[in-house]
Amino acid sequence: MIFIGGIAQGQKDLGFLQTLICKKCGRYGSVSVFMIYTYFSFFFIPLFKWGKKYYAVSSCCQTTFSIPHEIGKSIERGENVTLREDDLEIVGMEQNYNTYCPDCGFLLSPEYTYCPKCGKKL
Template identity: 35%
Template sequence: MKVKYMFFIGVFGIENKQKEICEVNQVQCKNCEGISSGKLYKTFQCFHFFFIPIIKWNEEYYLKCNSCRNIFRISSEKGGNFEKGMGEELTYWDLEEVKNNYGSDATEDKIICQSCGASIDNKYKYCPYCGNKM
């Protein structure tokens, strides 16, 4: 008598994700101090099962200036409106500058990757998400 067993192998996990939302025009950059455009990104963590996202949390929105490549955090409310297609104007006051890599102190715990916008430990020489040199 032969007994056959069926094994179910599930693929699940938690990962940090980034999604490009849209291109934003006519933004006054706090770093360039000029009118520029930028890309709006959403970063979040999600639990996935068989590569299907089940739960999302820690959703944050960032604007990356196309001129100086500086990264700014914007409110979840404004970022959510852009994601839904109800984009409104971003003003100088909506941009919260994120400490950039160029000149971040060694005592800082986290830095933001200039390439992908991920928040990572300052001990890395390369971003673990996109491979960009820090």
């Protein structure tokens, strides 16, 4: 019997778009929200998801912001949510200094010169 399964990281665009002033560059633009998660698949069918994290990307300077889990969950359920400046935290500015890809939000190691998920040059 052959067993085909594995664990991988997935990304889902939540279809949320809001116009606001960017917290990083100060320009007027929009943010789109997406979710990153880890999943287990069996015969290429995703069965379990865990480790959901929610991010927003600005259209003006392509900055990635993390958003609180509760707000991300509300957006995922399709509830009417308005993001405030206090809800957006620039990724990479927190104390643990994690680096994320500016395009896809994938967690990067310091030695990477290209994102292993989307291939963007860093």
